[in-house]
Amino acid sequence: xxGASAYNEYLPRPTKITAIRRETFDVKTxxxxxxxxTGRFSYQQGQFAEISVLGEGEVPISITSSPTRKGPxxxxxxxxxxVTRAMHELEVGDILHLRGPYGNAFPFEELxxxxxxxxxxxxxxxxxxxxxxxxxxxxxxxxxxxxxxGAKNPExxxxxxxxxxxxxxxxxxxxxxxxxxxxxxxxPVGLVTALxxxxxxxxENAVAILCGPPIMIKFAAAGLSExxxxxxxxxxxLERYMKCGVGKCGHCNIGGSFVCTDGPVxxxxxxxxxxxxEGVF
Numbered sequence: 001x002x003g004a005s006a007y008n009e010y011l012p013r014p015t016k017i018t019a020i021r022r023e024t025f026d027v028k029t030x031x032x033x034x035x036x037x038t039g040r041f042s043y044q045q046g047q048f049a050e051i052s053v054l055g056e057g058e059v060p061i062s063i064t065s066s067p068t069r070k071g072p073x074x075x076x077x078x079x080x081x082x083v084t085r086a087m088h089e090l091e092v093g094d095i096l097h098l099r100g101p102y103g104n105a106f107p108f109e110e111l112x113x114x115x116x117x118x119x120x121x122x123x124x125x126x127x128x129x130x131x132x133x134x135x136x137x138x139x140x141x142x143x144x145x146x147x148x149x150g151a152k153n154p155e156x157x158x159x160x161x162x163x164x165x166x167x168x169x170x171x172x173x174x175x176x177x178x179x180x181x182x183x184x185x186x187x188p189v190g191l192v193t194a195l196x197x198x199x200x201x202x203x204e205n206a207v208a209i210l211c212g213p214p215i216m217i218k219f220a221a222a223g224l225s226e227x228x229x230x231x232x233x234x235x236x237x238l239e240r241y242m243k244c245g246v247g248k249c250g251h252c253n254i255g256g257s258f259v260c261t262d263g264p265v266x267x268x269x270x271x272x273x274x275x276x277x278e279g280v281f
Contacts, residue, residue: 064127
């Protein structure tokens with residue numbers, strides 16, 4: 001496309017909030033639809049967008065909807081700072097501006113025929129959800145799929161209805177754990193790594209995909225490595241403030257890499273080559 005209607009991924013585009021789903025006390029999932037006609041928004045699993053509230057600022061947010069499914073874009077957002085708190089004050093029909101998509105993607109074709117272990121902590125399930133639903137839309141191309149998910153407490157588990165639905169799919173198993181159990185919780189208590197045995201974790205023909213707090217990723221990746229997973233079979237996202245999204249501002253630079261353009265998806269072998277002094281985790 002050319003001229004005034006050409007799509008420019010570097011310019012914010014207005015979107016209307018069409019639905020808001022509360023996940024936890026401080027997490028909501030927003031459904032967005034574009035108001036302009038500047039072309040189709042094409043994205044890949046694991047990419048992110050820069051979302052802005054006019055007058056408040058802009059933040060990078062992972063896309064949690066799946067490119068294999070029709071419907072609005074979805075973003076799961078925690079109220080953690082000025083901009084995201086402003087987003088949580090908005091209602092259906094209000095406007096958010098969006099530019100992108102940015103970053104690389106979770107592998108997909110390379111995962112076919114493999115056993116998959118998705119390991120998530122807290123809001124880290126949101127970026128994985130895009131790939132999980134993409135995998136489940138062509139489940140016959142994959143072997144076993146296991147989703148290991150942990151949160152601080154039962155009330156902070158996101159996408160609870162969807163987790164239950166995933167667990168009903170043949171060949172898919174969802175295992176949950178919490179750091180602190182409530183009176184109604186009857187499941188495991190402990191870190192997500194405590195689910196290794198229950199998941200019958202095995203590196204044979206397997207890939208593990210991780211997303212969550214940096215400390216969780218650090219110990220989960222090390223634990224998977226100890227259990228025989230090759231570094232290239234441990235895939236993860238890095239958490240950095242990707243201010244510009246296009247590798248210009250330097251906020252997300254780690255050694256010779258920019259998380260916004262070279263990532264946010266990396267495998268463990270790439271992580272190990274990054275300077276230790278940068279504090280990747």
